[in-house]
Amino acid sequence: MRKAISLGIAALLLIISSGTLSAQNEKTSTDALSVIHNRKSVRHFTGKSVSRDDLITIVKAGMAAPTAVNMQPWSFVIVTDRPSLDILAQALPYAKMLDKAGAAIIVCAIAEKAFQGKAEIAIIDSSCASENILLAVESLGLGAVWTGVYPDKERMDAVRKEFNIPEGVIPLNVIPIGYPTNEDKPKDKFKQENIHWEKW
């Protein structure tokens, strides 16, 4: 009987500790607030390719972003071809890390599909989609970085030309995605002075 009781207690302790462990694990991995704070601009990749399933999961997260009057004024070009990634690395001054990325997503904003046909709104909506993409990447244990294309005309033209993107469509960014070497770390950007209570 004493054995049974001590076994019961041991089991209870195990249950409690396994709960604590899973809670900790949740916090450091896929909990939304942790992912938001752990997201970092990853510029160093191992060279390993990214699975098609992961890329679809990532783009799906992008499409879950809010858009003005639910117009979804966007499209996503997913690039995995090595020659295309290398051409992008050549064409964009801050996208050299594409040489070791497994893929890239080009988030495209479509003014004519946006609320009131406004480019400003297409860009805002597509920025939210891009942020969701960056967070989804982090939550999968992958890394990514926003490399700017819009509003630089030269870069927009280069990306449009290479990927047959129509003239009216705005390539907002190129997001290289890959397995991080873990050299890149998140920054703490909290600043009390950027909060105004009640009035500016």
Add this chain to the structure above:
Amino acid sequence: MRKAISLGIAALLLIISSGTLSAQNEKTSTDALSVIHNRKSVRHFTGKSVSRDDLITIVKAGMAAPTAVNMQPWSFVIVTDRPSLDILAQALPYAKMLDKAGAAIIVCAIAEKAFQGKAEIAIIDSSCASENILLAVESLGLGAVWTGVYPDKERMDAVRKEFNIPEGVIPLNVIPIGYPTNEDKPKDKFKQENIHWEKW
């Protein structure tokens, strides 16, 4: 001895089931991908106020967003005063739900702080911060909705005037935050035709 064994098996089953339960719980609550997909535009609030701690957690998530060359060209006005919320509800055509919201955050984009002093970049960076805010709200079990201010000049002027926001600063949106009545549901916005593989 048989008792001890069966107790051991029962304990093992309990551990396994508690692990499964916590994994399920994680998925439906604070797991990043779930939060991204569960986020919805909440336009119906109970009227309950939102704690200062939650508001700070939410704004901290906003400040964790990426910005071009880490310029953080933003500020956040947190409004909890009932008269101010009512004035906003009057001034903005799509912000009537503020009457039952517990608070609102005005995300402000600051062109002169942005990379190359560009308003376009301040707006992109502040849009990413806004998306983080919406996700943090969802992860806390609260609700929110992006109500547009920029690029509508009349609305920007009204918000600037009421909250002493300087002329050069762009009030991007007003985000009412509160306890949801749970009438609002997320939309599935995944569209295969918005994905282009390798080329447009």
